[in-house]
Amino acid sequence: GEWRLAGDVNYSVSKQKVNYGRANFFNNTTVGGYAPMLWRGDINPFVDTIANPIGWDRYYGEWTGYNYNTMLNYNVRASGPLFKLPGGRPVLTLGTEVYTERLPQAYVGGDFPPVPPATANPTNQHSYFIGQRISTYAGHAEISVPIISGQNEKTFIRALELQAAVRSERFDVYTNPDGRVNIFPDSPPFPRITRSATESRQDIAKLTATKPTFGLKYQPLRELTFRASYAEAFLPPTFSQLTQRINTGGLAAANPTAIFFDPVTQTSYSSLSVAGNNPALGPETSKNWSYGVIWEPDGFLKDFRFNLEYWRIEKMDLIRNVNNVQQLANMGERAPDGSVTRNATTNQIELFTFAFYNVGDGMTDGWDASIDYRKATRLGVFAVRARTTITDHLKLPPAIGFPAIEYLEYPNSGGVNRAKANGTVMHEACCRCMNL
Numbered sequence: 001g002e003w004r005l006a007g008d009v010n011y012s013v014s015k016q017k018v019n020y021g022r023a024n025f026f027n028n029t030t031v032g033g034y035a036p037m038l039w040r041g042d043i044n045p046f047v048d049t050i051a052n053p054i055g056w057d058r059y060y061g062e063w064t065g066y067n068y069n070t071m072l073n074y075n076v077r078a079s080g081p082l083f084k085l086p087g088g089r090p091v092l093t094l095g096t097e098v099y100t101e102r103l104p105q106a107y108v109g110g111d112f113p114p115v116p117p118a119t120a121n122p123t124n125q126h127s128y129f130i131g132q133r134i135s136t137y138a139g140h141a142e143i144s145v146p147i148i149s150g151q152n153e154k155t156f157i158r159a160l161e162l163q164a165a166v167r168s169e170r171f172d173v174y175t176n177p178d179g180r181v182n183i184f185p186d187s188p189p190f191p192r193i194t195r196s197a198t199e200s201r202q203d204i205a206k207l208t209a210t211k212p213t214f215g216l217k218y219q220p221l222r223e224l225t226f227r228a229s230y231a232e233a234f235l236p237p238t239f240s241q242l243t244q245r246i247n248t249g250g251l252a253a254a255n256p257t258a259i260f261f262d263p264v265t266q267t268s269y270s271s272l273s274v275a276g277n278n279p280a281l282g283p284e285t286s287k288n289w290s291y292g293v294i295w296e297p298d299g300f301l302k303d304f305r306f307n308l309e310y311w312r313i314e315k316m317d318l319i320r321n322v323n324n325v326q327q328l329a330n331m332g333e334r335a336p337d338g339s340v341t342r343n344a345t346t347n348q349i350e351l352f353t354f355a356f357y358n359v360g361d362g363m364t365d366g367w368d369a370s371i372d373y374r375k376a377t378r379l380g381v382f383a384v385r386a387r388t389t390i391t392d393h394l395k396l397p398p399a400i401g402f403p404a405i406e407y408l409e410y411p412n413s414g415g416v417n418r419a420k421a422n423g424t425v426m427h428e429a430c431c432r433c434m435n436l
Contacts, residue, residue, distance in 0.1 A: 309367065310366075362404050
């Protein structure tokens with residue numbers, strides 16, 4: 001029945017392994033830990049080390065780094081015509097897809113000679129990163145319906161075609177709840193095993209979305225084509241946005257901030273900050289409109305193609321990393337849960353937790369225009385191409401909880417320029433035509 005079925009499977013593995021020798025004379029707590037030998041004077045680098053060789057190679061250990069990423073993708077698609085209409089037969093396409101990515105399953109560590117007079121080095125460390133996974137399960141259907149075509153064209157209706165599609169997806173994002181596991185083989189109790197000082201507050205994020213697309217193409221004349229489309233989109237949080245760590249070391253492991261003004265206490269001071277995550281982080285969504293006209297003239301301008309298109313994109317629940325202490329302090333009670341911790345006695349902010357949040361909605365719209373020309377001559381083929389984009393608006397929220405403001409013509413502040421353009425002129429010589 002003129003139907004076609006296709007399927008494909010892609011599986012890829014990326015591995016990297018690095019080995020090199022190193023010695024650690026910076027401290028006495030991690031990998032090697034030979035700093036005490038400098039402190040005690042067992043090793044003296046302030047002498048003529050050529051006349052008095054130190055023998056650095058005695059303290060070199062082998063350091064190994066290793067990571068292992070995999071990707072599996074398979075999909076099945078079927079497409080073919082349906083019942084007959086006056087304008088032709090609609091074409092239906094069905095498909096399903098599964099995509100899984102694991103990254104990174106990693107190891108770093110090394111074995112170093114002991115610090116004399118010890119017989120083992122308790123700072124030898126092996127760290128294993130459990131890794132994380134994202135799986136996407138998707139199904140989609142698309143239909144193209146020729147209402148008017150060359151089979152039943154009418155005056156000023158040479159072609160009229162409708163398109164509709166729907167895509168349903170489920171995203172399972174498995175973050176790394178345990179950070180990494182550290183093994184110290186020569187440290188009592190043998191071996192000593194610890195977990196990292198950070199952990200994730202989110203283990204699995206399950207997100208679903210079903211989004212439509214609609215399109216219309218109308219051709220009143222052979223030279224002129226109008227088209228319009230509407231689509232909705234869905235963007236789940238990334239690994240890095242979901243797995244940014246909570247530092248369980250508390251205030252002792254926090255970093256000092258710059259001085260800021262606290263409108264609650266009406267004072268200026270410095271506080272502490274840590275990186276965190278947001279268990280309630282949701283996806284970004286968008287609505288997209290596009291309207292265009294294509295002109296392919298005859299006569300003197302034959303071989304030219306002119307295209308003009310207006311587009312508008314509205315994005316909801318934009319994901320941003322909120323890490324500005326002054327913005328968080330200004331929000332007061334409107335600050336996201338867990339982002340600001342105040343002292344119960346002084347009411348001053350003692351800890352900021354920076355994380356990703358859905359900060360608000362934004363929009364952008366503008367125009368795309370293009371000109372294409374391709375002409376074959378005795379001297380070869382000449383081609384001219386020009387493109388320009390004119391942005392009318394780019395409105396984004398300056399901070400979480402604030403209405404969107406205009407960012408157009410502020411490219412150094414996250415905005416864009418109003419216009420950009422490029423052009424290309426090409427000549428493909430025909431050697432046979434030129435008798436070469």
